[in-house]
Amino acid sequence: MIRILYCGSSSACLELDGDAPYYAKSRYRVLVDGSERPDLQSANVFSLFGLRPATEYTVAVRFEDGGEEQVRLTTQAESCCVDVRQFGAVGDGVHEDTAAIQAAISFLPEGGRLWFPAGVYLTLPLCLKSHITLDLDEGAVLLGSTQRERYPIIPTVSTDPVTGAETFQVGFEGQELNCYQSLLHASYARDIAVVGRGTIDGNGQNGDWWRDFQSFPASRPRVIFLNHTQNVTLHGVTVKNGPSWHIHPFFSQNFSMLDCFVTAPKDSPNTDGIDPESCDGVDIIGCRFSVGDDCVAVKSGKIDMARKYQTPADHHTVRSCLMEFGHGAVTLGSELAAGIRNLSVTNCYFHATDRGLRIKTRRGRGKDSVIDNVLFDNIRMDKVLTPIVINMWYNCCDPDRYSEYVWCRDPLPVDDRTPHLGSFAFRNMECTGAEVAACYIDGLPESPIDQVELENITVDFAADAKPGKPSMRNQNEDRCRLGLYLDNVKRVRVKNVKLSGVEGRALTAEHCPDVAAEDFEER
DSSP states (O other): OEEEEEEOSSOEEEEEOSOSSSEEEEEEEEEETTEEOSSOEEESEEEEOSOOTTOEEEEEEEETTSOEEEEEEEOOOOSEEEEGGGGTOOOEEEEEOHHHHHHHHHHOOTTEEEEEOSEEEEESOEEOOSSEEEEEOTTEEEEEOSOGGGSOEEOSEEEOTTTOOEEEOOOBTTBOOOEEOOSEEEESOEEEEEEESOEEEOOTTTSSTTSSGGGSSSBOOOSEEEESOEEEEEESOEEEOOSSOSEEEESOEEEEEESOEEEOOTTSTTOOSBOOBSOEEEEEESOEEEOSSOSEEEBOBOHHHHHHHOOOEEEEEEESOEEEEEEEEEEEESSBTTOEEEEEEEEEEEESEEEEEEEEOOTTSOTTOEEEEEEEEEEEEESOSEEEEEESOBOSSSTTTTSHHHHOOSOOOOOTTOOEEOEEEEEEEEEEEEOSEEEEEEOOSSSOEEEEEEEEEEEEEOTTOOOBOSSOBTTOOOBSSEEEEEESEEEEEEEEEEEESOOSOSEEEESOSEEEEEEEEEO
């Protein structure tokens, strides 16, 4: 069966039904109205571009190993399509096109599409508005200016001069902080699509965004920042070289990221792929990531912001994605003081990330920092140093990171600063080339993790495995080929788990009162 994920006025994104991690079980060709597209496809998710608005199409998939499936779709109508060059954009990478692009966006009518033909459009930050589509053709590049002094600084809240009422505008790393405006910025807007085979390039490597940023007068921009938006779709585009995080949906609803590629050098600082923060309804499907920090990091703020706005992360889906490099493939936290619930990560392939499925929190995130109803299923990992990590001792991104309050292994009093982790299920995972640990789960003594299920999992360690730290916490030790390690978990269920190449004990469960293992095998 072919599932339609998105159908706009000029593009569509489709997904093959199945459970193969990222790649389809058989390569295939796509036919549109009987005409065969030239590229041989291999991923579960594929896209069509250059479609005509308000037109019905028959899309067929013809598999190399036999068989064919098809689906009918009808593209959306649009009010108009405008070429950005008609507003004076040059697209030569030398002339600055900010004013022309912003004018085109401002004058675009509701339901309109702004088309960027091939070219390099050098620009300062741009503001998006509701009910429009940006369409970047193949070879089109939105290139961020390196002139930091010309990036507006946005206040974290703006104050009404008459009533004194505050409007929440920006934040970063779980706090209310003034920020440089992001390259594409939308606030309190809805029904926006950014589509096409083009590129949005933050140009972080050519400015000073990756150097001495702690001394900047405001927090670094993202490539795309979406504040209190609804119904925003990113489809097909490449997003690269962010000054910091690449894509940051913030207190937004119904955000979709489909068949996109996010990339930055492995050593670029804080260049997370996408960090949805305090959002409800996020779909990340068919995307590729290769970045300098976490690929996907789901967040809900640090304790002060969480107490003020009380907005958890809810209803998130990560499916059929490929994470090629990064600190963590899919991460929850560490800024999760308002909680995370109802999240699933399925049918994904992780390659050469430091950690695979990574959950991180710490004392000080607060009593509302509850993670529950989380499922990780059908994951393939290769050369991931530590496939599974749950760390309640995370020691980064806070002024008190090295304090005794953070590192003390004795149980401390439970108060309104104490976080809580609920139930987690890790199922159907094949992990090869691991090095540090198969599974490293480290709860708090005063707030043990409720439940961890490990089912149908194989982990094979690399013959030349090197030691490393499985989690980021104070006073942590290097490990190598460590098996299943769990500490401070109330209920542990291990079923049909096979480990190969472990050094030492295959299963270590400390301060875990209820442990059951069935079909647990060490080879």
